[in-house]
Ligand code: ADP
């Protein structure tokens with residue numbers, strides 16, 4: 007059977023090589039999103055910039071990969087291009103190496119089918135005057151190499167939910183080291199991670215990223231996902247973003263999406279919040295269509311969710327589609343939370359459709 011030791015990285019062995027001089031070169035890890043919503047990456051060598059300055063996306067070479075191996079292109083026309091869009095310090099190779107987030111483009115000069123960023127970026131630019139802020143809450147479950155949630159008995163189930171949410175102590179939480187390492191990796195890379203907590207189902211955790219402005223939200227959340235998978239790899243753990251990893255009386259996993267505009271954040275902002283919610287109501291189905299695969303298993307109206315077929319909203323209501331935080335209702339301005347997106351949704355699709363619904367399509 008696969009053991010942790012046979013799969014986890016040998017950090018002590020690698021440590022001897024960490025401080026070797028790179029002789030004026032750096033490693034750039036190009037990251038992209040594949041057909042299934044996983045991140046993929048590969049490395050290339052670049053010249054170090056003078057005085058160790060960090061590259062801008064525009065300065066970095068466009069690269070490519072074999073799209074037939076990732077389900078992103080047919081075998082007879084398989085080159086997919088990687089266009090750098092954001093650069094971050096690499097926490098796995100400090101101090102001067104970089105992570106490069108990229109968009110996928112086809113050879114004919116059109117965005118790849120799975121490139122949801124391109125449309126999103128256009129919407130963000132068109133409606134930039136509203137100064138959209140987003141904050142996403144990424145829930146996920148840590149699995150062992152046999153796809154069992156960490157710490158769950160081999161046969162049967164843990165004791166019912168209750169002690170695990172924000173739990174402290176053995177028997178309540180597992181794999182906190184991964185959460186801690188991911189938190190630090192995010193801070194090092196410059197991800198605006200705003201916090202973490204243990205979730206209601208044992209082996210389930212959450213981190214939040216935000217507030218981020220416009221397209222930065224999708225970029226940062228995808229980078230944070232990459233970092234989480236990469237950190238968990240070192241601990242021989244799998245990260246699942248399945249919205250209902252365990253059927254039955256166990257909470258699912260979401261990607262609650264908090265949103266505000268300049269108007270909503272000012273005194274009297276509640277009328278803009280209510281207007282936005284009305285617009286969201288009129289396009290409920292279109293939103294659900296891009297809010298993640300398998301979300302119908304999660305949005306049952308139980309376990310702190312609204313039902314998938316009905317749009318509801320309320321102050322401090324965790325059983326609604328949209329929640330207005332108590333504090334915002336009391337102040338009369340602030341933000342609201344769209345609780346519908348599933349943990350596996352694409353943040354570019356979520357933030358894009360929120361902008362489109364509130365402020366109009368690019369061609370309107
Ligand atoms: P919850 O109470 O739903 O668990 P969290 O604290 O987990 O909320 O996450 C709230 C998220 O909302 C954070 O990412 C935070 O940065 C973000 N946020 C806070 N204020 C705003 C705002 N005005 N506009 C958009 N997002 C915001």
Ligand code: MN
Nearest residue numbers: 048071072075
């Ligand atoms: Mn090759």
Ligand code: MN
Nearest residue numbers: 143212214262
């Ligand atoms: Mn939360």
Ligand code: MN
Nearest residue numbers: 143145205212
């Ligand atoms: Mn949560």
Ligand code: MN
Nearest residue numbers: 143262343345
């Ligand atoms: Mn929430």
